[in-house]
Amino acid sequence: MSTETDTKVHAELRESFGKGYARRLRAAGQIPAVIYGHGTDPVHVALPGHQISLLIRRANAVLELDVAGTHQLTLVKDVQKDPVRQIIEHIDLLVVKKGEKIQVDVPVVVVGESFAGTIVNLDNTTVALEVEATHIPENIEVDVEGLEEGTHITAADLKLPKGAALVTEGETLIVAISVPTSAAADEDEAAEEAGEASAEAAAADEPAAE
Numbered sequence: 001m002s003t004e005t006d007t008k009v010h011a012e013l014r015e016s017f018g019k020g021y022a023r024r025l026r027a028a029g030q031i032p033a034v035i036y037g038h039g040t041d042p043v044h045v046a047l048p049g050h051q052i053s054l055l056i057r058r059a060n061a062v063l064e065l066d067v068a069g070t071h072q073l074t075l076v077k078d079v080q081k082d083p084v085r086q087i088i089e090h091i092d093l094l095v096v097k098k099g100e101k102i103q104v105d106v107p108v109v110v111v112g113e114s115f116a117g118t119i120v121n122l123d124n125t126t127v128a129l130e131v132e133a134t135h136i137p138e139n140i141e142v143d144v145e146g147l148e149e150g151t152h153i154t155a156a157d158l159k160l161p162k163g164a165a166l167v168t169e170g171e172t173l174i175v176a177i178s179v180p181t182s183a184a185a186d187e188d189e190a191a192e193e194a195g196e197a198s199a200e201a202a203a204a205d206e207p208a209a210e
Contacts, residue, residue: 112145
């Protein structure tokens with residue numbers, strides 16, 4: 001049985017095109033796709049729908065295709081879905097080579113909990129990296145454990161896996177720690193009320209004017 005970790009995919013060559021043919025393919029449990037890159041002519045194929053649906057849950061999935069007996073390493077470059085039904089309509093696959101460096105957008109994942117009363121604002125959900133095609137990290141973790149209000153984490157602060165190089169500008173803000181607006185307003189109001197109470201108490205302690 002195919003699983004998310006089984007990246008070997010049997011692809012069938014296709015010579016028919018058009019929306020009607022694509023609909024028939026999808027009805028038969030297959031997904032139309034095109035393979036391109038490295039100066040080669042585009043190759044149109046049909047992929048097994050269920051297996052591909054599992055594999056593309058992972059960002060930047062690399063597929064080991066068997067196309068008419070020829071093995072081809074490809075990166076899932078674009079997935080086109082029906083905006084309403086979310087059915088996969090077409091996939092673009094980029095030819096890659098083992099050891100080749102490519103640029104990809106890798107998801108950023110926040111781990112840990114910031115200081116009590118603060119919230120974590122994820123300003124950028126992905127970061128651009130240059131990595132080997134066969135060693136693309138699933139995500140980049142940002143540890144916010146115990147971080148206090150006002151803490152900023154930029155792209156340059158991220159811990160990257162070995163062999164990965166940052167493409168995103170280093171000063172790009174990734175995470176900011178802040179206090180919710182309502183909580184900050186409540187604190188200001190409480191401080192103001194405490195100040196007023198102190199002033200009233202001080203006034204009450206003053207001797208009455210004769």
